[in-house]
């Protein structure tokens with residue numbers, strides 16, 4: 001496959017789904033243009049890129065649109081294969097990583113939304129269920145991936161490190177807003193907390209936050 005010439009990311013600074021794409025491109029060293037989409041007033045150009053879901057992120061590579069963040073991450077990993085692999089070479093290990101990625105997206109994502117958008121009893125229930133999922137994820141990663149390093153994927157961050165990042169940001173924000181709420185608890189999920197802390201120190205994380213801060217969000 002020829003190396004792509006023009007890479008453009010249509011995203012929104014508030015969106016964790018877009019953050020993960022910024023990080024993947026930057027870990028790979030891909031040079032790209034960024035277009036901030038006004039989600040309240042989506043342009044005709046943007047709607048033509050993602051007519052099915054009408055959501056960000058959409059990555060456009062040499063004029064071809066790729067929607068859906070998890071699909072984009074896999075596309076990026078395959079297209080810039082030589083640089084910083086995000087998925088393991090071994091197909092069984094890769095299946096495990098994709099299994100837990102799917103768990104994060106489809107089990108934890110909706111609950112994280114519920115925590116942010118409910119109050120009282122409903123919120124407590126969502127928090128409790130979410131804490132259970134975090135523990136399941138910690139134990140599952142430990143059992144299935146069991147590599148040693150500061151990151152989930154070992155010495156270098158991979159797909160799971162990337163997609164967990166928006167949770168850390170979101171929950172730190174919630175913990176500050178709601179007194180007594182503790183979502184990222186070192187006693188409960190020591191490994192995940194330490195992976196997330198290591199990831200937070202990366203230049204790609206800080207550079208992306210700096211770049212997106214011009215749109216009013218870190």
Ligand SMILES: N[C@@H](CCC(=O)N[C@@H](CS)C(=O)NCC(=O)O)C(=O)O
Nearest residue numbers: 015016017039055056057068069070
């Ligand atoms: N499954 C999608 C979810 C993307 C998503 O929910 N994007 C939100 C921003 S966080 C969006 O574009 N919302 C605009 C809308 O729904 O109109 C992905 O992983 O890319």
